[in-house]
Amino acid sequence: MGLALLAVIWLITFVSTYFFIWHPWWLPAGVSASAAAIDHQFVTTYILMGIVFVLAQCSLGLFAWQYRDRGSSAPPVDYSHGNTTMEIVWTVLTGVLFVGLNLMGSKIWAAERFEPAQASAVPVEVTGMQFAWYFRYPGPDGKFGITNPKLMDPSAGSEAAIGLDTSDPAAKDDVVTGTMFLPVNRQVDFTLRAVDVIHSFFIPNMRFKQDAVPGLAIHMHVTPTQIGDYEIACAELCGLGHYKMHGMVKVVSQEDFDKWIAAREAEKQ
Amino acid sequence: MDRRAGGGETIMATSEVVHAHAGPQGFIRKYIFSLDHKVIGIQYFFLALTAVWVGMFLSLLMRIHLIWPQVNLPIVGHIQPETYLSLLTMHGTIMVFFVLTTAPQGGFGNYFLPIQIGAPDMAFPVLNMLSFWTTFVAFVVMLAAFFVTGGAPLHGWTGYPPLSAVQSTGPGEGLGADLWITSIAIFCAASLMGALNFITTTLDLRAKGMTLMRMPLTVWSWFITAILGLLAFGVLLSAGILLLMDRNLGTSFFVPVIVVNGQLMGHKGGSPLLWQHLFWFFGHPEVYIAILPGMGVTSQILSTFARKPIFGYRAMVYAMLGIGFLGFMVWGHHMFMSGMSPYSAFAFSLLTMAIGVPSAIKTFNWLGTLYKGRIRFYTPMLFAVGFVSLFVSGGLSGPFLAQPTLDIPLHDTYFVVGHFHLIMGVAAIFGIFAATYYWFPKMFGRMMNEGLGKAHFWLTFIGTYAIFMPMHYLGMAGHPRRYSQLTEVAYLHNLIPLQTFMTYAAFITIGAQFIFVINLFWSMLKGPKAADNPWDATTVEWTTATPPPHDNFGGQTPVIHNGPYEYGVPGAARDFVMQTDPAVGAAH
Structure with missing residues (x-):
């Protein structure tokens, strides 16, 4: 039975580790300025935890087999209540490992969450509702117009869905869309809102995730670094259509972005 | 005799008199509304066993729906996306509350904590009975959510508002959600009763010689779990009541101004994050409530079957x-x-x-x-x-x-x-x-x-x-x-x-x-009849008859001389020394 435990525990360990190393399933390609640092922190954690995982599981399997009851021929057990020196050694080691990992990652978090967006960032307001995302650009005046909950009409879509008050002068040039366009290599200043329940704005390729919470306007920033189309998924349970609350980000050149926004402005006239 | 020891004995004597109760008469007092911690432990065990089959069945339906979304199952029919969310909500809630909290603590803790410390019962047997039956009511209320209009709620076991706070956010968020929150509130009340009982029993009813550092690690794990429960369930209970008020009395603890399906709701100024803080203030300790008794029993069993003292008992x-x-x-x-x-x-x-x-x-x-x-x-x-x-x-x-x-x-x-x-x-x-x-x-x-x-x-x-x-x-x-x-x-x-x-x-x-x-x-x-100590184990439950009599020790109170895991002691007659055997040395 000890041998069977050794075999099965080792097998589970090696098969799991094999898939972790071969990684047919892995983080999607990173296309934002922060992706490299986040991925590096992930891989570091991954390797360190992987080593602990293999060592602990292999020792468990090995001990189960090596110290099985071999009947009367076996040596007597080691009558010991423990070893204080060893307790201190592994307490300190794990303390250093875990706290060290934590401190390593904290710089990335600070860059993501403590620093405000640059003044030159593209402002985009993201609004989540059951079960769609809307994106708003402030237009040439650089100012978002007022929205009013009393005016919200999700069935009408776009401007009406987010309750844009068209009598506000600042609202005249606001552009509201269902697909997000972003210029490449420029920071984006998101304002995240939700009108009904909590949603979570998750762009896996950009290593971006932030809940959108009713009653809060949450500012976040990200810099896309590669032209292409990327999926948005909702990552917070928001009701029966949670699974289909997805959207697209189209990252384009600055030139194409300017053209696109000019065309939308023209449509409004 | 110094004053401290004298005082301790007085308390001990009082609590023994207080909780000593006559053996049960008749079927109902013996097996249904029993005051015996062993019967109550078995009742909790079977409640958890029932709950785990319900929870497991729900997870099976979820796994089937994920892979074959169009399949028509007998009785259950075709699972809709919203039904899937009800399944996951009920799976999580039933498993966390009625299995992982109920079986290790209410079940095994109830049965073995008093015996392992040499006590004839829990400190408050009536409270113990109430605790079980309150949990039972909570389970019935939880299951009832399946059968009301709109069905079970779809807000997940974490129940984040506004999804869980407003009826129109989805099917199941009507009466189903009210029943769900009510059930959890009842469960919290039951767990508070249990926690008080476990803590008092551990502190007051230990047999002579059962010092804290001679308690089996299982007892430590149930004791610490009870403290966590006492501090955590009260917070969830309050949060649940506030959520019920938001849903039914028009308050706005957790709900700001929101528009659901184009309808402006009457709430303003509430904070969805407040619920998350309250919920997780309970929710994280809950993780340890579920796992600590497992740690205790694993320590107990590893030591028993490795025939070795536990490594680093104090640690x-x-x-x-x-x-x-x-x-x-x-x-x-x-x-x-x-x-x-x-x-x-x-x-x-x-x-x-x-x-x-x-x-x-x-x-x-x-x-x-x-x-x-x-x-x-x-x-x-x-x-x-x-x-x-x-x-x-x-x-x-x-x-x-x-x-x-x-x-x-x-x-x-x-x-x-x-x-x-x-x-x-x-x-x-x-x-x-x-x-x-x-x-x-x-x-x-x-x-x-x-x-x-x-x-x-x-x-x-x-x-x-x-x-x-x-x-x-x-x-x-x-x-x-x-x-x-x-x-x-x-x-x-x-x-x-x-x-x-x-x-x-x-x-x-x-x-x-x-x-x-x-x-x-x-x-x-x-099954073949079991001996009193089939595993050659050392703790007190193995010194008494199998199954134990009503007062656990047949009128004799055990006296403890040893630590809980004295296996392979050099020079001893057998490879284990029980806690009630003559002392083997000063180590414990």
Whole structure:
């Protein structure tokens, strides 16, 4: 039975580790300025935890087999209540490992969450509702117009869905869309809102995730670094259509972005 | 005699008189409204057994729906996306509250804590009975949510408002959600009664010589779990009442101005994050409420079947105290992406990482206990070794999720689902299985079948790894949790084969649980008669008759002379020295 435990525990360990190393399933390609640092922190954690995982599981399997009851021929057990020196050694080691990992990652978090967006960032307001995302650009005046909950009409879509008050002068040039366009290599200043329940704005390729919470306007920033189309998924349970609350980000050149926004402005006239 | 000792004896004598009650008369007082902690323990055990089959059946329906969304099942019919969300809500709630909280603490804790400390019953037998029947009512109310208009709620076991606070946010958010919250509130009240009883019993009713540092680690684990319960369930109870008020009385604790389906709701000024703080202030300690008794029983069983003292008894006690203490300061690690101040993430993250240290101490000490032992592989031992393996696997994904930076890609993905299922679900369930196989002879007077037990172990061990390990791969690939269909988001299509594999693994694992149930009931009726101490174990429950008499010790109060894990003592007549045997030395 000890041998069977050794075999099965080792097998589970090696098969799991094999898939972790071969990684047919892995983080999607990173296309934002922060992706490299986040991925590096992930891989570091991954390797360190992987080593602990293999060592602990292999020792468990090995001990189960090596110290099985071999009947009367076996040596007597080691009558010991423990070893204080060893307790201190592994307490300190794990303390250093875990706290060290934590401190390593904290710089990335600070860059993501403590620093405000640059003044030159593209402002985009993201609004989540059951079960769609809307994106708003402030237009040439650089100012978002007022929205009013009393005016919200999700069935009408776009401007009406987010309750844009068209009598506000600042609202005249606001552009509201269902697909997000972003210029490449420029920071984006998101304002995240939700009108009904909590949603979570998750762009896996950009290593971006932030809940959108009713009653809060949450500012976040990200810099896309590669032209292409990327999926948005909702990552917070928001009701029966949670699974289909997805959207697209189209990252384009600055030139194409300017053209696109000019065309939308023209449509409004 | 000094005054302190004298005072202690007076208290002891008083509490013995207070709780001493006559043996039960008649069927109803003996088996239904019983005051005997052993009967109540068995009642909790069967409640949890019922609940675990309900919870498991729901998970099976979920796995089937994910892979074959169009299939028409007999009786159940065609599962809609919203039904899937009701299934996951009820699966999570039933498993967390009525299985993982109920079986280890209410079941085994109730039965064995008094016996292991040499007490004739719990400190408050009537409260104990009330605690069980209140839990039972909570379970009935929870199940009722399936059968009302709109069905069970779809807001997940975490019940985040506004989704859970407003009726029009989805089907199931009407009466179903009210029943769900009411059930949890009732459950909290029941758990508070239980927690008070466990704490008082441990502090006041220990037999002569049963010092704190001679208590079995199981007793320590139930004691610490009770303290966690006392501090955590009150908070959830209050939060649940506030949520009910938001839903039915027009208050706005958790709901700001919102528009649902174009309808402006009457709320304003509430904070959805307030619920998350209150919920996780309970929710994180709840994780330890589920797993600590498993740690206790694993320590007990590893020492017993390795025929060796537990490695570092004191370190094990301090580690559990450390886990319990730190467990109250880390709730924010569930909220890194919630919109909470990003500065507080630093503190929550560091404290969460710190929990890794006592957890690692426990793992090392379990390995140290096996080292140079003489391991007897009976079924309880297999499950205890399985617990250690699963605790390591589930624990090591913790340091990923404890880092806010890595929560950016991993939060609310299957990585989290894999993490908590391995550690809080499967490892804790392995603790419950280990406890069942280990204590069944004492509880029911018969032995369970070893062959069936081992078959159950191997299939469950391999099966649960096959279900939950791949969830980590899904999470890394960005698969969000709580998605009822995988068809709408393009990048999920590649992950369907892995999901399919997990569904097949779930079929096999759930099939293996029939072996357990057959073994359980067959052995209860037909198993070979058990001796008083079939495992050559040292703790007090093995000194008394099998099954124990009404007052546990037949009128004799045990006197304790030894620590709980004196195995392989050099020079002793047998390879184990029981806690009630003459003292073997000054070590404990």
